[in-house]
Amino acid sequence: MSRSLLAATPFAGHVRPMLGLARALLGRGHEVVVHTGARYAEAVREAGAEHLPYRAATDFDDTAPEETFPAMARARGPRALLVDFRELFFGIAPGQAQDMLAAHEQDPLDAVIAEGTCFGAELFHELSGVPYATASLSPLALPSRYLPPPGAPFAPGRTVLGRGRDAALRLLLDRTVDAAFRRLHDEARSAVGIARTDRGGLHGAWSRDLILAQGTAEVEPFRPDLPPAVHFVGDLAAGSRGAAVAPDWFAALDPCLPLVHVSEGTLGRDGSSLVARTVQALRDRPVQLVIGGRHRAGRLPADVIDAGWVPQDLLLPRTDLFVTNGGYGGMMAALSHGVPVLAVPSSVEKWVGAGNVASSGAGRRLRPGRASPAALDRAVGEMLRDGDLRQAAQRVAGSMAAAGGPGRAAELCEELLEERGPRRIRA
Structure with a gap:
């Protein structure tokens, strides 16, 4: 020992x-x-x-x-x-x-x-x-x-x-x-x-x-x-991302709606809130939004789950798409569960990691300056419908498990x- x-x-x-x-x-x-x-x-x-x-x-x-x-x-x-x-x-x-x-x-x-x-x-x-x-x-x-x-x-x-x-x-x-x-x-x-x-x-x-x-x-x-x-x-x-007891909001998730998990990250963020843009983008789309971590979006609509710390090992198996500022740990967590990634990188090193994920076929990358609510809505809609994207994410999950x-x-x-x-x- x-x-x-x-x-x-x-x-x-x-x-x-x-x-x-x-x-x-x-x-x-x-x-x-x-x-x-x-x-x-x-x-x-x-x-x-x-x-x-x-x-x-x-x-x-x-x-x-x-x-x-x-x-x-x-x-x-x-x-x-x-x-x-x-x-x-x-x-x-x-x-x-x-x-x-x-x-x-x-x-x-x-x-x-x-x-x-x-x-x-x-x-x-x-x-x-x-x-x-x-x-x-x-x-x-x-x-x-x-x-x-x-x-x-x-x-x-x-x-x-x-x-x-x-x-x-x-x-x-x-x-x-x-x-x-x-x-x-x-x-x-x-x-x-x-x-x-x-x-x-x-x-x-x-x-x-x-x-x-x-x-x-x-x-x-x-x-x-x-x-x-x-x-x-x-x-x-x-x-290491689980919880002994599931949070109250977890039981309230709607199984009939696609689930989109959003994280804005900490260091290396750009000048506007990714959470705010994503919430605005998807306000009319039939999805369940779960926001994780610290963000600068202010008070969110009542139908958006503002979870704070998220037990991702519980949430990600239920998740259809992960929207992130490109933090590598979050992207690896999503891919380990076969969840496609939409990254809006907030710094150069995050741009590189998001590009690697996109090149694997398991995600997409949007430039922050082009990630308007309308562009985010289009990207989310396309990715939720893309079966090949999900298959690629599941392939990466398999290689990560191996x-x-x-x-x-x-x-x-x-x-x-x-x-x-x-x-x-x-x-």
């Missing part, structure tokens, strides 16, 4: 998949500690794991991170992405590493598995030597000579000219955005006394030994040079421990 630390920046979409992995490891007899913010302490304990709170790391409320990091509220345009990563991710990484080191000194850890924006795990790994794995919960942000640079909102070039464009873009990104991320990374490393790195981009802080990639190759562009450390595991959050989910991820973590040698294995 081993003792593993799972680390997640305190956002719902980051924590829930890690709790799926926590449950799988606990079910296989391992001890699990989860390092995340206080807002998710109860969810960690409900999963059966030990909660390690942020002490040296700066904690924040993911529904209002600007209150803790005011610079985020002032940033606009392309600079906003760098500010977000400077404040939320690289900025708190030294504190995360300190918290992990303190926990390790008190009760030694055998492995650390961190989602891809929890950069403190890499610092802890280098300081402690504890084996380290990364869980990629977004479109796979690894460079490839066959693709545009990670995050670029372009389809891969298939002609000589297109491949030349992709190569030029990769070089440009390396000298601009990746260089900026490398500086932030180096600042975090310097803060804990580690030498500079020559690895650029967000993946520069990821494990070299094991990357657990949420989703399947079916919702990723083809790349022959995928590193052997990468393993697609399907829906990492499987089993990938193994959190159970397969736990097996891969055990293999990493066997290969790299645990710091200590308990009897």
Whole structure:
């Protein structure tokens, strides 16, 4: 039996998949500690794991991170992405590493598995030597000579000219955005006394030994040079989105109406409310609307279910269409249940993930500027009638189930421990 630390920046979409992995490891007899913010302490304990709170790391409320990091509220345009990563991710990484080191000194850890924006795990790994794995919960942000640079909102070039464009873009990104991320990374490393790195981009802080990639190759562009450390595991959050008791509104769902589930997301939202536009778009269409999560639509009509937190493992099997701002975790949840996705991406990285889903045949993508209520109504109507779309979503669901989910991820973590040698294995 081993003792593993799972680390997640305190956002719902980051924590829930890690709790799926926590449950799988606990079910296989391992001890699990989860390092995340206080807002998710109860969810960690409900999963059966030990909660390690942020002490040296700066904690924040993911529904209002600007209150803790005011610079985020002032940033606009392309600079906003760098500010977000400077404040939320690289900025708190030294504190995360300190918290992990303190926990390790008190009760030694055998492995650390961190989602891809929890950069403190890499610092802890280098300081402690504890084996380290990364869980990629977004479109796979690894460079490839066959693709545009990670995050670029372009389809891969298939002609000589297109491949030349992709190569030029990769070089440009390396000298601009990746260089900026490398500086932030180096600042975090310097803060804990580690030498500079020559690895650029967000993946520069990821494990070299094991990357657990949420989703399947079916919702990723083809790349022959995928590193052997990468393993697609399907829906990492499987089993972590339920509820012991169904909410009152669940029993009131009308089984005779198509059900449309809508989520607006948190970070990376555009200037208007997707929920408000969708409710307006579908007000005359015979559908049942269930709104999940935080939104800015104000008071909704009485016949719209404004659910707040949604137990998606209960709702999605009843759902006909998922409308989203392109959050990857939400899209993977829908596809794992065979539900088609209509994405209106609110940021560049969400545009990429939504494009991957659309390319799989299991969804559609609308530009935010073109997603008027009339356009949303047309898209929803067409998608609800499209049997091929539903079949494609069910095909993706099958491939995600075959990938193994959190159970397969736990097996891969055990293999990493066997290969790299645990710091200590308990009897």
